[in-house]
Every structure is written in structure tokens, then in C-alpha cells.
Amino acid sequence: MSDQKSIVAIDDLSVSFATDGGDVKAIDGVTLDVHPREVLAIVGESGSGKSVTARTIIGLLPETATANGAVVLQSKSGGEHNIVRTSGERMRQLRGQEVAMVFQEASTALNPVFPVGWQIAEGIRAHTKVKRKEAQRMAVEILEKVGIPNAAERVKEYPHQFSGGQKQRIVIAQALVQSPGLILADEPTTALDVTVQAEILDLLRRARDEFETAVVIITHNMGVVADLADRVAVMYQGKLVEQAEVHELFASPKHDYTKALLDAVPHVGMGRSRAAARAVDRAEQRGRGEALEPAVVAKGLEITYAGRFGRSGFKAVKGVDFEIYPGEVLGLVGESGSGKTTIGRAMAGLTPVSGGSMTVLGTEMLGVRERDFKPLRSDIGFVFQDPATSFNPLLTIGQNVAEPFIVHGKAENAEDAQQQVHDLLESVQLPKAFADRFPHELSGGQRQRASLARGIALKPKLLIADEPTSALDVSVQARVLELFNELQDEFGFACLFISHDLAVVDMLADRIAVLLHGEMVEEGTGAEVLGDPKHPYTQRLLASLPVPDPVEQAKRRERLHELQSQ
Amino acid sequence: MTTAPVSKKAPLLHRLPIIREYRKSVGLQRWMLLIGLIITALILLMAIFAPLIAPYGYSQLRDDSGAFGARVAPNAEHWFGTTVGGYDVLSRFIWGSQTAVLVMIMAVVLSLFIGVLLGLVSGYIGGWLDRILVVVADAIYAFPSLLLAIVMAIMISGGQSDMLGGILAAALSITVVFIPQYFRVTRAEVVRVKSEAFVESSKVIGASSGRIMFRHVLRNSTRTLPLIMTLNAAEAVLTLAGLGFIGFGIEPSSAAEWGYDLNRSIADVASGVWWTALFPGLAIVLAVLGLTLVGESLNDLADPRLRTRRASGGGKVQSTSVQAEQADAQTDADTGDEEARA
Incomplete structure (x- = not known):
């Protein structure tokens, strides 16, 4: 292809932005051709x-940017234009x-x-x-x-x-x-x-x-x-x-x-051995006669969002059954609009349950009153999708992480909880000094780790993680997931892990539940659901997931086309 | 997210509200802010040091050498001349700033607290309370403030008022009109902030509504208040002047007030006496201009899209990478450990 004239030739391009904190160089000497x-x-x-x-x-650079170098665009008529010097x-x-x-x-x-x-x-x-x-x-x-x-x-x-x-x-x-x-x-x-x-x-x-x-x-x-x-x-x-x-x-x-x-990059199939090992542990526990009460039981769970002005409401979750046992991670997978986040929010008492039954740590969530649910909140942790917005930007990380202690009367103020906060930051591998920083001074991955620290602050029995890594870069995601895994081993909380990424869920979850339009189409261990999917939707979901290997991916693409034509 | 390794905290002086904005500004925006700040500061200084600066009292008609005389053109004794009533224009110009500043402070303080509190509660709790408050605020919004001020002036002191009565009339009428403004702005911000994840995360933690409102929502919703405060203050000055101009203002014997002086000078203008109208008029314009300039520039600077920046040319590549950050965190941890050991 090199004999052809490239359509865009970028030569030693540098772009800087003027920001409040001085100039920042975004691109430094990039040379690139597009054929x-x-x-x-x-x-x-x-x-x-x-x-x-x-x-x-x-x-389309903003006014604050300055570009140096050359970007030569070859037009259809054969002319050449240096974009850096072209305007208006x-x-x-x-x-x-x-x-x-x-x-x-x-x-x-x-x-x-x-x-x-x-x-x-x-x-x-x-x-x-x-x-x-x-x-x-x-x-x-x-x-x-x-x-x-x-x-x-x-x-x-x-x-x-x-x-x-x-x-x-x-x-x-x-x-x-x-x-x-x-x-x-x-x-x-x-x-x-x-x-x-x-x-x-x-x-x-x-x-x-x-x-x-x-x-x-x-x-x-x-x-x-x-x-x-x-x-x-x-x-x-x-x-x-x-x-x-x-x-x-x-x-x-x-x-x-x-x-x-x-x-x-996470691959499907990475977490299977780990899940198997834990399943054995749990079987042993049961064998020893330690009957485990499930932390969460949902039976025919229905959640409806109220309609406006007399219009009928929208049923986001239609009769879902599942159980989460202590120390178990349930991965909830589905596309946007499948109701997976709604289930997580209902579990944390953020969205009311409208039908069926859901018991969280022994409390029935159907028609629960905030006053009755409040004592339980110290046993429930929540990790939000976007770490950038889930911290109060005007409080330091330390103050933010100390909030659970203060709210539940375990500390008078942030200084009082300082020791606990430092311990928590340590357990999520953040240096103590970060407690004095403000959320915007941390990177996405660091923030999400701080968010995890807050989630586990009160040693909860149940942790709800709503797409905790979807706002992160792949390399950062890998480390946050690893950390999550370690914390789960250490603290042994039951966990609902919500994600749209099958590979991520596979790494962490003991069991996987697949949601489609508010209904659960498949549930089972990672090996069952991802290794041998029964429901056509799960099969399609799995086949659609592109794998980071061009040869393998070409084969998968064929298979997906077959599935679609069926 | 591009997050630079944290730089050292700026000194306290540089983090103070207006100074922080000033340091951020460049070019025309900096000039606007600077001029506004200078004018406002001058008026404030004039108000504070009025007894020292003013050559005569605001209601002084004569000194040792006898009466000032009416409509005396500017001269060495009376730099700005004297009015038809025989007052020294310069002295009333200076003393008038005191009245103006007082009315600004009163108007802002009175409306700020009520407006922000109502906006916070209405926005956070919502429901029928919110609807009622919004309707009431809209109704008040449609009310002309000067008319209200006249009614206030009549109610408070029968139309002809002393200093406090006049100031209160202007401040209260402005308060009534500005509460809805503070209310709307705060409410809009609160509604936005309320849906942010950090508010939900405090709900999940189990924090009470009061704690969420005051610790998490309120402080994140006060961004645009400085702008309204300056507009509010400017409007207060204008209303006070308007009251004085139509004859419901403060008696010249109880305080100096620019609007009253303007009113008295209507007849002078036709007869070629320019100094009695020019200086009080200028004072009103400057006071309002100064505040508006500060307010507008603060507004522009607070919005990154409106803020102009210096043209850029160089700069360094920021470390946005995980590996670098890991190293960074590692060194931080190391220094932390060393500190602990020491």
C-alpha cells in the first residue's frame, strides 16, 4: 500500500492547550499516514x-489550542491542503x-x-x-x-x-x-x-x-x-x-x-478457576452444616417507574428471581435498558420495589420505610459507575471516605475517623497522603479505588457495584478489578456486580445472571453461562463480544453472522 | 481523565474568591474586572472614610465665613459647587456613598439568606412545596420594584423619611424582588446537583436529608451567587436613587442621597447650572457600573467556555498514564512512610 499516495500525511504534529494551570501539550511530534x-x-x-x-x-480544535507541524490532506480532485494552516x-x-x-x-x-x-x-x-x-x-x-x-x-x-x-x-x-x-x-x-x-x-x-x-x-x-x-x-x-x-x-x-x-484486556474464561475454587469452599461449608442464610433473596421482583400525568408507568424489571449468599459475587449482565442498574438501586433502597418480593439482609424491601431501612445502610456498600461524580468535589478524599463513620455515629468528625480512613486507603493501595487531596486531583483509577474504600468503610455484608469499571481505561480497569477481587477475599462480603461487559463479570463473579428487557433469561455459574449458553440471547451476546485477537475475532464474526441469520 | 500530579497548594491569598478569579483572568476580562474592582473599592473607601474626606457635613449650609450660597459654581472652597438649597455638592457626593453602601449591604444580606434557603429546600425536597414556591416567586418577579419601594416608603415612614426609613424602604423592596432571583438560581443549581452521584452516594450511606442538603448540596450550588449579589447591590442603589428622584427618598437633613440631589437639580439644568446634576448622576452611574463590571467578569471567569486564556505555544506533556501514576503513588507512599518513621 505504501506506493499509494496517503490520504492524510501527518508530519511532526504538536498540539498544546492553554489551561488555567499553564500550557499543556496534548500531542508531541506525531508522524502518521492514513492510506x-x-x-x-x-x-x-x-x-x-x-x-x-x-x-x-x-x-475542529478549540480556540485554546495551538497546532504546530503539518497535516496534509489529499482531496479527491488531487489537491493538497495543509489543515494546520487552513481555516475559515x-x-x-x-x-x-x-x-x-x-x-x-x-x-x-x-x-x-x-x-x-x-x-x-x-x-x-x-x-x-x-x-x-x-x-x-x-x-x-x-x-x-x-x-x-x-x-x-x-x-x-x-x-x-x-x-x-x-x-x-x-x-x-x-x-x-x-x-x-x-x-x-x-x-x-x-x-x-x-x-x-x-x-x-x-x-x-x-x-x-x-x-x-x-x-x-x-x-x-x-x-x-x-x-x-x-x-x-x-x-x-x-x-x-x-x-x-x-x-x-x-x-x-x-x-x-x-x-x-x-x-x-480481560478475556472471557479468565475467572473460571477462581470461581470453581470458591464453589468448592462453599460446598464444604454447607457440608459442615453451616446453613447459610442468603443475604439477598428476590422472588418475582417487579420495579415500575411511575408514569407522568396518568400515563401508565414503565416496568423496568418484570418478575426476576435470584439469591445472593454471603461471600458470593453475583454478576448481573445485560444491555442498557435491561433493568440491571434498577435492580442494584432497589437493593440499596434508592428506587422503590413495586411488586413481588426482595429481602435484603432480612428486611423486605417492598413498601419499606426509610426509617426502618436506615440502620441496615451501614451493612450495605455501594460503588458508583463514575468515580468523578460520586465524590463531593468540595470535600477532601479523607472527608468523603469518613462520611459513613460520621453518619452512623462512629465518629464525631473527619479528624476523629482519620485512623480508620488511613487504614481504608491503605487497603485499597492508596497512600495516606491522598486523604488530604480533593477528588479532582486524583486520576480515574485512584478515584475509583477511593470509592471502593468508602464502599467497604463500615465492613458491609453486602456490596453493590454498579459498573464500577466502565468509566476507566482498560489498564486501570485491570488493576481495579484485581483490587476488588482481593478485597472480596479479605472481607468476604456478598456482592452484586453489575456490568455490561461479559469478560469483566466473568473475572469476578461466582454466578452470572443475564437480563433482557427486565427479565432474567439465564442464570448459572460462569462456566455454565459463558461456556455453554442456552438462551439464544446469551449466545448472541457472547458472540458479539469482540476478542482482542484478529484471527480469532474473524472466526467469531462468522459465527455471529450465522447466529443472526438463523 | 487528565489529572496532573498535584501541585502544591497555592497560598491562601491566591485562593480567596475575587483574587483567585483575578489571577485567572487575562486581557480584556482582566481589565473589566480590575476597573470594576477599583471603582467599587473607591466607593467603599469613600463610604468608610466619609467623615475624614468630606470637607463639610452633608447638611451643612454655612461655615465660619458665613453661608455657602446657592448655585455657586465650582471654586476653591467648593470644588463641585453648591446646590440650589445651598449644600456643598462634593460633600454630599461623598456622604452619599455611605447611604448607597448601607443600602447595598442591607439589600444583599436580607435577600441572600432567605432566597438561598428557600431555593435549597424547594429544590431538594421538591413536590408540591416546590411548585407553590415557584409560582409565588414568579408572581413576585412580575412586580415592579420601584412601585413596591414607594409603597414601602409610605408604610414605613409616611413618604418623607429619615435615613433608616429610606434605606429600609429601598432595601426591603429590593429584597422582595431579589429573593425570587436567589431562589430560582439556587433552586436550579440544587436540582442539578441533587441528581449527581455524590448525593446518591450519601443517601446510600444513610445520611439524613438535612446533612445532605447542607453539607453536600448547598456548597456545590453557590457558584453563581456572587454575580447575583453584585446585580442585587446595583439594583438597590438604583432603587434608592429612584425613590429619591421621585420624592420619596431621604430628607437632605438626615442623610446625603444622590437621587434626591438629582431631583433637586432638574430645574438647574435648564438654567445652565451643570454641576448639581452631573456629580450625583456620575456617582450613581459609577457605583452601578463598578458592581456590574465585577459581576459580569466574575460570571465570565466562572465559566470555562467564556474565559479567555493566554495564547499557548509550548507546555509539557502531562503525565496521564497509569504507569507514571503508579510510580507517583509509590513515591508518595514512600515519603509517607518516611514521615511516619520520622
């Missing part, structure tokens, strides 16, 4: 400069026609007050003089091509009438309609469920094969890389550390960081 008709994946942890690189290519009207003409962008959140990238067809036509009419009818016809055509059924009718509908995956298809259609030479996709599947993600990745593959565009995909998901990319560029701390063909990179990574990154 026609190839998918280049840029991977790296958050803050490594991968998004900034993409935004420089399309000239010229740049506007290039955008859309020569290079287009697909954003992470399709729901915010589409304007909610205009029909989708209008929005696609808008892009066409911004560049070429075509009649409105003609533009509309082109919109229908491209929507059909990206796989929106009944495109001729649906073209008049508004974004909210489409599902999340369809919205992302429309955004991609918007990008494809002018047949640009290059599409930049910034985390295009991060906000989507795995089954939908697989479809969008298929579509991007078609963009390369059928529309003959080059695609730059930015992602932190190594599975996505293995599935889609032809070539991979690894970024680390603003520098490009490694560039290789996808097979070569996965087979023999050269840079230390790439190796660490690949090692950190």
Missing part, C-alpha cells in the same frame, strides 16, 4: 491525545466533502428538532447546488445503504424515533453521503451495547469496502481494533509509540506500553 481504503485504529488510554489527533485532521471558508469546504466525522454520542450529534432526512440533505446542500428533492432522494438512498429499513418513509422522522444503533447508522450515513476520502470515527461504539456495536462495526467495514473511504477509528477497546482495523497506531502520553499491521501488533507487540495494554 486510502484502509481502517487505521488509534488506540491509547484517555488523555493520550488520540482524540486531539483526529480533531486536528478535521480542523476553505476548511468548511473540506469538511464533509473530503473528511467527515462520526461522533461517540449519536444522540447528541443529531439535532432533535429536524427530521433525519433534512439533516442529511443539509450536508449535501452545504457543498453542492442540488434541488431539495434531489437531496432528499440522495438521503433516502444513503439511508437504505446503511441499513435503515423503510428508508423512504422514515427519512421524515425525527432522531428520537430511532434506536441508539440506528442513530449511529444515520450519523454514519451523514458522513458517507458526500463520499469523502476519509471518515474519522471517535469512539463510535463506546455508547452502544455489544450486539449493536457488532452491527456498527460491520457497517464501518462496509464503508471501507463498498464506499472506498479510509476510516480512522479511535477507540480504547482492543476487541474493536482486532475486529475492524487494518493497521494500528498506539499513542501514549501524546506520543506515537508503535505503528503496525493489526496481525503483527497483536502477535508481537514491540513497545512495553502496547504489551501492558494487551495484557490488561
Whole structure:
């Protein structure tokens, strides 16, 4: 491919941002080429400069940024443009026609007050003089091509009438309609469920094969890389550390960081031996006659969100049964909207139970009063999804972690609880000095560890972890999960572990429950559910999960297509 | 998240509210803030040191050398001239600042506490209480403050008032109009903050509503209050001046008040006496301008999207990596241990 002229040639690009704390360099001397008709994946942890690189290519840097170096874009007509020195009207003409962008959140990238067809036509009419009818016809055509059924009718509908995956298809259609030479996709599947993600990745593959565009995909998901990319560029701390063909990179990574990154990716099947060992322990305990009372029992659990103004409510959970025994980790898996978070919130008394029965540590949650539930709260820990928002930003980490002690009268104030707080921070492997820092002064992983410390502050019998690692980078995620594992061994709490990532759940959970539209479709040990899934939904879920191995992933893709055609 | 290794805490002086914002500002925004601060500070100083600075008392009509005389043009004795009533304009200009500052403080203090408290409770608890309070606040919002102030002035002291009566009338009427503003702003912030995960996490811990409201929600919802406080103070000055101008203000013998002086100078303007109208008018404009400049710049600076920054060119790559952070945490732990040993 090297004999072809590259569509984008980035040469020694540096970008700095002016911030309140002085200037920060986001990219440092990156040199990178994108060839026609190839998918280049840029991977790296958050803050490594991968998004900034993409935004420089399309000239969408904020005013506070200064770029140095050259980004030369090859246009369809054969002209060359140095984006760093192009601005205003010229740049506007290039955008859309020569290079287009697909954003992470399709729901915010589409304007909610205009029909989708209008929005696609808008892009066409911004560049070429075509009649409105003609533009509309082109919109229908491209929507059909990206796989929106009944495109001729649906073209008049508004974004909210489409599902999340369809919205992302429309955004991609918007990008494809002018047949640009290059599409930049910034985390295009991060906000989507795995089954939908697989479809969008298929579509991007078609963009390369059928529309003959080059695609730059930015992602932190190594599975996505293995599935889609032809070539991979690894970024680390603003520098490009490694560039290789996808097979070569996965087979023999050269840079230390790439190796660490690949090692950190969780695989399905990693936690099976551990779960088996614990199952044996538990059987022994039962054998010794220690009858264990389950910590949580749910029978026909129903949770309804009240409707507004007389409209009937929305039933998020429809008759779910499960039990969690002391010391056991139940992994709850499902896509967004499956009701998994609702179950976790109901267990913590944040959402009322509307039907059936759920007993948490001996208290019936159906119609429970806050006054009766309050004493139990010291036995329940909760770890939130986003560690950035789950701490009061005006209190130090120490004060935040001390809150449970103060609220339950075990300490007068934060100084009183200092010793306990230090012990807790130590148990989550954070230095004591961190107690005096404010939440924003910690990185995502450190914050989530502090959040774990707060969750286990009162030695709870039950811990509810709601997607505790989904906001973290893969490498950080691995360490937080490891820590979680150690803490669970040490404190032996029962745990509901909510996640959308099968591989993560597999690492930690003794048993796995799969939710679909508020109903439990499958439950069993990790080996049962992931090794030999019975329900077609679980099979599809498992097959959709991309694995970080291009060869293996190609096989899995075949299998998924088979499943889908059935 | 890009989180730099924590730098040392800035000295206390640099973390104080307005100074912190000033240090963040650049260019035009810094100038706006600076000019606003200077004007406001001058007026404050003038109010505090009025007895020392003013050449005469606010109601003084004569000195040892006899009566000042009416409508005397600016001269060495009376820098700003004298009014139709025979007062020294400069002295009333200076003493007037005292009245203005008092009315600002009163108006802000009275409305701040009630408005913020109501907003907090209404936003956090919600339900029917919230709905009623919002409707009431909207109704009051539609009420013209000057009309209210006139009614207040009549109620408090029958229209012609002494210093305290006049100030109270202006401050209270402003309070009534500004409580809804504090209320709305605080409520909107509280509603936003209420859904943040850290509030839920305190709920899960089992904290009481009172504790959540005052420890977690309140302090996170006060971001935009400084802006409203400056607008509130400016509005108070204007209302007091308006009251004085239409004749419901403070008697010249009980305090100096710019609006009253303006009222008295209407006839002067036509007869070519410019100094009696110019200086009190200027005083009102400056007081309001100074406060508004401070308020607007604080608002712009508080919002990262509106804040201008110095053009950037260099800078260092920030360590955002896990490995580096691990090392960082390790060294921290080491130093921690050493400290413990020592």
C-alpha cells in the first residue's frame, strides 16, 4: 500500500492547550499516514491525545489550542491542503466533502428538532447546488445503504424515533453521503451495547469496502481494533509509540506500553478457576452444616417507574428471581435498558420495589420505610459507575471516605475517623497522603479505588457495584478489578456486580445472571453461562463480544453472522 | 481523565474568591474586572472614610465665613459647587456613598439568606412545596420594584423619611424582588446537583436529608451567587436613587442621597447650572457600573467556555498514564512512610 499516495500525511504534529494551570501539550511530534481504503485504529488510554489527533485532521480544535507541524490532506480532485494552516471558508469546504466525522454520542450529534432526512440533505446542500428533492432522494438512498429499513418513509422522522444503533447508522450515513476520502470515527461504539456495536462495526467495514473511504477509528477497546482495523497506531502520553499491521501488533507487540495494554484486556474464561475454587469452599461449608442464610433473596421482583400525568408507568424489571449468599459475587449482565442498574438501586433502597418480593439482609424491601431501612445502610456498600461524580468535589478524599463513620455515629468528625480512613486507603493501595487531596486531583483509577474504600468503610455484608469499571481505561480497569477481587477475599462480603461487559463479570463473579428487557433469561455459574449458553440471547451476546485477537475475532464474526441469520 | 500530579497548594491569598478569579483572568476580562474592582473599592473607601474626606457635613449650609450660597459654581472652597438649597455638592457626593453602601449591604444580606434557603429546600425536597414556591416567586418577579419601594416608603415612614426609613424602604423592596432571583438560581443549581452521584452516594450511606442538603448540596450550588449579589447591590442603589428622584427618598437633613440631589437639580439644568446634576448622576452611574463590571467578569471567569486564556505555544506533556501514576503513588507512599518513621 505504501506506493499509494496517503490520504492524510501527518508530519511532526504538536498540539498544546492553554489551561488555567499553564500550557499543556496534548500531542508531541506525531508522524502518521492514513492510506486510502484502509481502517487505521488509534488506540491509547484517555488523555493520550488520540482524540486531539483526529480533531486536528478535521480542523475542529478549540480556540485554546495551538497546532504546530503539518497535516496534509489529499482531496479527491488531487489537491493538497495543509489543515494546520487552513481555516475559515476553505476548511468548511473540506469538511464533509473530503473528511467527515462520526461522533461517540449519536444522540447528541443529531439535532432533535429536524427530521433525519433534512439533516442529511443539509450536508449535501452545504457543498453542492442540488434541488431539495434531489437531496432528499440522495438521503433516502444513503439511508437504505446503511441499513435503515423503510428508508423512504422514515427519512421524515425525527432522531428520537430511532434506536441508539440506528442513530449511529444515520450519523454514519451523514458522513458517507458526500463520499469523502476519509471518515474519522471517535469512539463510535463506546455508547452502544455489544450486539449493536457488532452491527456498527460491520457497517464501518462496509464503508471501507463498498464506499472506498479510509476510516480512522479511535477507540480504547482492543476487541474493536482486532475486529475492524487494518493497521494500528498506539499513542501514549501524546506520543506515537508503535505503528503496525493489526496481525503483527497483536502477535508481537514491540513497545512495553502496547504489551501492558494487551495484557490488561480481560478475556472471557479468565475467572473460571477462581470461581470453581470458591464453589468448592462453599460446598464444604454447607457440608459442615453451616446453613447459610442468603443475604439477598428476590422472588418475582417487579420495579415500575411511575408514569407522568396518568400515563401508565414503565416496568423496568418484570418478575426476576435470584439469591445472593454471603461471600458470593453475583454478576448481573445485560444491555442498557435491561433493568440491571434498577435492580442494584432497589437493593440499596434508592428506587422503590413495586411488586413481588426482595429481602435484603432480612428486611423486605417492598413498601419499606426509610426509617426502618436506615440502620441496615451501614451493612450495605455501594460503588458508583463514575468515580468523578460520586465524590463531593468540595470535600477532601479523607472527608468523603469518613462520611459513613460520621453518619452512623462512629465518629464525631473527619479528624476523629482519620485512623480508620488511613487504614481504608491503605487497603485499597492508596497512600495516606491522598486523604488530604480533593477528588479532582486524583486520576480515574485512584478515584475509583477511593470509592471502593468508602464502599467497604463500615465492613458491609453486602456490596453493590454498579459498573464500577466502565468509566476507566482498560489498564486501570485491570488493576481495579484485581483490587476488588482481593478485597472480596479479605472481607468476604456478598456482592452484586453489575456490568455490561461479559469478560469483566466473568473475572469476578461466582454466578452470572443475564437480563433482557427486565427479565432474567439465564442464570448459572460462569462456566455454565459463558461456556455453554442456552438462551439464544446469551449466545448472541457472547458472540458479539469482540476478542482482542484478529484471527480469532474473524472466526467469531462468522459465527455471529450465522447466529443472526438463523 | 487528565489529572496532573498535584501541585502544591497555592497560598491562601491566591485562593480567596475575587483574587483567585483575578489571577485567572487575562486581557480584556482582566481589565473589566480590575476597573470594576477599583471603582467599587473607591466607593467603599469613600463610604468608610466619609467623615475624614468630606470637607463639610452633608447638611451643612454655612461655615465660619458665613453661608455657602446657592448655585455657586465650582471654586476653591467648593470644588463641585453648591446646590440650589445651598449644600456643598462634593460633600454630599461623598456622604452619599455611605447611604448607597448601607443600602447595598442591607439589600444583599436580607435577600441572600432567605432566597438561598428557600431555593435549597424547594429544590431538594421538591413536590408540591416546590411548585407553590415557584409560582409565588414568579408572581413576585412580575412586580415592579420601584412601585413596591414607594409603597414601602409610605408604610414605613409616611413618604418623607429619615435615613433608616429610606434605606429600609429601598432595601426591603429590593429584597422582595431579589429573593425570587436567589431562589430560582439556587433552586436550579440544587436540582442539578441533587441528581449527581455524590448525593446518591450519601443517601446510600444513610445520611439524613438535612446533612445532605447542607453539607453536600448547598456548597456545590453557590457558584453563581456572587454575580447575583453584585446585580442585587446595583439594583438597590438604583432603587434608592429612584425613590429619591421621585420624592420619596431621604430628607437632605438626615442623610446625603444622590437621587434626591438629582431631583433637586432638574430645574438647574435648564438654567445652565451643570454641576448639581452631573456629580450625583456620575456617582450613581459609577457605583452601578463598578458592581456590574465585577459581576459580569466574575460570571465570565466562572465559566470555562467564556474565559479567555493566554495564547499557548509550548507546555509539557502531562503525565496521564497509569504507569507514571503508579510510580507517583509509590513515591508518595514512600515519603509517607518516611514521615511516619520520622
